[in-house]
């Protein structure tokens with residue numbers, strides 16, 4: 001009897017261990033501020049676009065304060081909102097996008113990236129291709145959920161990082177964050193019918209944390225985790241991360257590359 005019991009326990013333990021190894025882990029990334037530094041590109045385009053229409057250039061702190069509200073993930077809408085609050089002339093969304101694109105892409109967004117002359121050429125990468133190879137080696141399934149325009153997102157992932165056909169939800173593929181539809185859709189696609197042992201989303205803003213909280217509410221059967229990382233332009237990382245933690249981030253990092261040691265140490269959310 002006791003031998004049988006021991007055997008059953010051993011079998012169960014082995015099954016549990018096997019399950020743990022077999023069940024997928026899913027890691028989804030925001031792009032701007034997480035994969036690339038956009039202080040000199042998207043954020044700069046936002047600043048000079050607002051300046052173009054109003055003569056007033058919002059500081060980095062003004063943009064950070066707006067983003068901290070959680071509803072201004074889209075930089076076109078953020079530009080329009082700053083113009084509205086500044087009380088000056090507010091152009092049509094279409095006119096604003098045209099000026100913004102001129103600064104950011106400096107060429108046809110649907111055209112050949114080698115012809116782009118805009119700020120997009122000045123985006124330091126925060127991780128490299130080896131980083132993603134290492135995640136794959138650790139059997140982690142990864143993908144991207146970003147509010148960036150599709151040509152911009154594809155450019156950084158394929159051209160700059162050299163990833164071939166990465167799983168990606170970009171602007172227009174799903175409702176804007178903090179709506180969790182895009183995050184849930186890509187997580188389900190990568191889970192491929194299995195229940196993952198964890199699904200983490202790493203982002204750098206309030207909207208990213210809120211997106212995970214919303215996903216948890218809509219799909220409570222999935223083990224959602226929010227990881228927050230301070231974008232490179234933030235000088236007081238401790239305060240920034242503490243705020244995101246208070247809003248519901250489960251883990252905070254000083255830099256995206258710190259994910260690897262965390263996972264190698266046996267990341268158990």
Ligand SMILES: [Mg+2]
Pocket residue numbers: 030031032033034203204205
């Ligand atoms: Mg971001």
